[in-house]
Amino acid sequence: MKRTINLKGTAKELAQQLSEESCKKTIVIFGFCKAIFDGRIKSFLPGGDRLLIVKKDESLILHGSKGVKPLNWQKSGAGKINYSAKGSTLVVSTFRPKTKETLEILFTRVYQTTTFDDHDSATLNIFGSESDLSDYLFDHPEIIGPDFQPTTREYETPFGFIDLRGVDKHGNIIIVEVKKQSATPADAHQLKRYVDYFQDVEKVSVRGVLVAAGFSEKVLSLLRTYDFKPVVVFWQEIFPSKATLNMSHTLDDFYNNNPK
Template sequence: MKKIANAPIPFDKLESILAKAACKQMIVIFGLCTAVFDGRIKSYLPHGERLLFIKKDESLILHGSTGVKPLNWQKAGDGKINYVSADDRFIVKTYRPKTKETLEIFFTEIYQATIYNASDSATLSIYGSESDLSDYLF
């Protein structure tokens, strides 16, 4: 694990560090951000404190402080992720050429950014189903 920011870090420095880590390491960013999705639908997510996961396969998941479902996401292989420092903001931008969709996450504050040299070769084994559990209980 390599923690790169525990307090305010210049966004241009963060841009350089994350660009080098892309596709090689798992990136986790926690901070104050908005998000804009433009594609088959349009969505706007106002300012809030959120957790962003960027995995080695470039899948991206943005979570709020509650709930299991992500607020925004991008599947692996859907598009390249770019990091930009501009106008006192740190921007994480994705573009999916196949559908011409963009997702932009605008951080105005970053409380913590961490890079992980994560590895996981295990596969999930599932035993039973929800209906099996229901049958057992009732």
């Protein structure tokens, strides 16, 4: 049985077939279309060649000729996707009742329509997220400083969760904010909120540490103002061995070239 089928017919016939296949197969349309979205914003997309994907969960993605981001899209959870014909034009439209969002795509030319009977039970396996990094710092406190002793991960405050909390040898509280990417001014301010909170609540000296992959001069200046310590960590250099270890069995499968 073929996994992909290329449909033929007039706009009306296509609309009929697509309505039947909707939610059963992934639908891909290559064609010339315009699109209009009305919801959180209004957008109008003039005519051009585009690639439309409609998945079985009724998420819809309209891709242009450039970039990773679609031109228009609709998350799953909207109402049924509607396929219809206006003369020789194939119309694909969605309406999300809750937010009153509408998306209408008008294909004045359809070059190819493909249905894809795809099966996929796999889930993406990721290593190196921010929480992995905080775990790593908990196990390698010397990266923060020679006398840093971690005590708590994900400590809750009214202002949010503190990534990592600990003490130095004098018993001073140290609060660590962990970022995977380069630090932003907002990161520095977020840390300031936490430090202020603890100084108010615990009435003791609190030190702030911001861990990130890089620091701009502007952020460094902010950190000096607040008397916080920046710590640069090159995650990509730290993690490869551990990640490879963790994923080694799946990687074996990968390179052994045996499907599933």
